[in-house]
Amino acid sequence: MTAITARVRAWRHAITRITLIPLLVRLGIFVATLVGFLLAYPPEVLAGRGMVALVVAALLPAFGPGRLWPTCAALLTVAGWLLATAGFGRSIVLWQLLALAATLYLAHTLCALAALLPYDAVVDPELIVGWLLRAGVVVLASAVLGVLLAEAGALRSGEGFRAATIVGLLVAVGLSGLLGWLLRRR
Template sequence: MTVVRRVAERVSGAREAARRATLLPFLVRVGVFLTVLVGFTVAFPVDIWFGDALPALLVTALLPALGPHRFWPTFAALVTVAGWLHGTFDQGERIALWRLLLLAVLLYLGHNLCALAALLPYDAVVDPALVVRWLARSAGVLLAAGVVGVLLLTVAGVGGDRGMLPVTIGGLSVAVVVAALLGWLLRRR
């Protein structure tokens, strides 16, 4: 009887949240869903989309929008990466740089929108300027990452005989510096 009561309470709570929901938090959650779904479209091979996996992918894209402060955004990102790995290594698709960069952008944007959605309650009255500033900051990060990426690719001479080793070393160096900076900032608090 307690399980039925808990389920009834959750359904009642979901109905109350839907009744009190406001437009901007809802639109942010729609943005989460669409970003994750487009990420799945870029990551997974085409034959997956026309197979039996479509309902599971739609539900997996919906979960981060419904629970952005839980495990679901991480789960959706892992599914996206697994789809790209499946398409690249199991299906033998070529590694296209544009596809990989677009996937990285979508993963970052999905993560960032989930962070915003987790901060906004369903019934929050939000100034649209807040969302615009949040998205502008995200665009700035993506632009800076794109500039650094192009510089690293130029230094590496992609397409030449030098390969991708300088890009790999540069990317790992940036990751180490960012991790060290974040650790320093956490200890500083």
């Protein structure tokens, strides 16, 4: 019984030490993940118990950002989008796809930040603002590039999609190479 009492006291002590910024980052993870689920899944799945399961699935990355849960949530989001488009025949709309990608990236980058922040960390708000500004620039640049590639694909119906795929792959490889070079440069 003393072991249980000691564990309860430890949890109580940890809860009283929680600071606002790490809590808000984890709230941001929950909101971004849940919005991604709402964008991805068809309304038929969101009714009833499906919504409860998705809320629980959105809570898990917020509580364990450095574990497996963010990957599971991202895979659930992609599975929901595939289910909606292939299983329920939802048409692919560019704004919805861009918003889904933005929520996936935002949840991912907030999980990376939260994995570094202990619950009781004292954080300068400028750090969070800078982190979110960089994430916003990435989302905006990705959206602009996505719209440009979609328009290029619309202009040349058959070959536009092939060209957009090749350009997208080249950009992904180039960015990966740039990140690798920046890491080696340290």
